[in-house]
Amino acid sequence: AQSVTQLDSHVSVSEGTPVLLRCNYSSSYSPSLFWYVQHPNKGLQLLLKYTSAATLVKGINGFEAEFKKSETSFHLTKPSAHMSDAAEYFCVVSNTNAGKSTFGDGTTLTVKP
Amino acid sequence: EAQVTQNPRYLITVTGKKLTVTCSQNMNHEYMSWYRQDPGLGLRQIYYSMNVEVTDKGDVPEGYKVSRKEKRNFPLILESPSPNQTSLYFCASSQGAGQGWYEQYFGPGTRLTVT
Numbered sequence: 001a002q003s004v005t006q007l008d009s010h011v012s013v014s015e016g017t018p019v020l021l022r023c024n025y026s027s028s029y030s031p032s033l034f035w036y037v038q039h040p041n042k043g044l045q046l047l048l049k050y051t052s053a054a055t056l057v058k059g060i061n062g063f064e065a066e067f068k069k070s071e072t073s074f075h076l077t078k079p080s081a082h083m084s085d086a087a088e089y090f091c092v093v094s095n096t097n098a099g100k101s102t103f104g105d106g107t108t109l110t111v112k113p
Numbered sequence: 114e115a116q117v118t119q120n121p122r123y124l125i126t127v128t129g130k131k132l133t134v135t136c137s138q139n140m141n142h143e144y145m146s147w148y149r150q151d152p153g154l155g156l157r158q159i160y161y162s163m164n165v166e167v168t169d170k171g172d173v174p175e176g177y178k179v180s181r182k183e184k185r186n187f188p189l190i191l192e193s194p195s196p197n198q199t200s201l202y203f204c205a206s207s208q209g210a211g212q213g214w215y216e217q218y219f220g221p222g223t224r225l226t227v228t
Contacts, residue, residue, distance in 0.1 A: 006155075009153070032210075034216060043203070043219045043220065043222060044156075044203070044219040046216045046217075049214075090155055090156065094210075094214040095214075099144065099146070099161040099169055100158060100161070100172075101146065101158055103155040103158075104155055105154060106153075
């Protein structure tokens with residue numbers, strides 16, 4: 001069994017300040033973890049992924065995430081928010097050797113000028 | 114260009130009228146999946162397919178059917194649509210799993226309204 005909890009449904013930051021989007025997961029197997037972004041009325045785009053290599057993962061547009069097995073967390077961060085980062089973000093867990101993917105409920109990021 | 118295509122993009126139909134949403138990928142991916150997206154619920158997996166003729170249920174399979182007769186195509190069938198199936202549907206494909214899962218590539222979405 002697997003599950004994902006995105007701890008904040010909405011996050012609001014000012015432009016130029018750090019972003020933190022929190023994700024906790026549970027998995028019976030070694031998980032692969034992903035963050036996807038969805039801009040308004042757009043499809044989903046991969047930001048970054050963790051698949052059992054380095055625990056600190058760098059993605060596109062300055063985002064990164066750290067896999068912490070002891071805390072079962074995979075939080076997404078960015079040092080300085082940009083207006084174009086305003087979107088909905090999804091944390092996803094997939095189990096190796098299984099086809100199920102579980103999405104979190106999403107976090108809406110608002111960036112204020 | 115590598116892509117996942119879905120048709121139609123928008124569909125309004127009536128309760129009980131059978132419909133099919135097509136999905137096709139040109140990346141020779143083994144894995145394909147269908148999701149529905151509802152406000153506040155993220156994306157929920159309906160069905161997935163690990164390869165041709167291999168399909169399995171996701172978290173919300175009731176009321177849906179799928180088939181995978183060719184590697185590139187993975188249609189979603191609603192035999193008797195109901196209003197609670199009004200949603201935004203996404204098809205996705207992936208190379209599958211190696212040492213870990215490869216990322217999924219998503220189609221543009223199909224907005225379905227059942228009245």
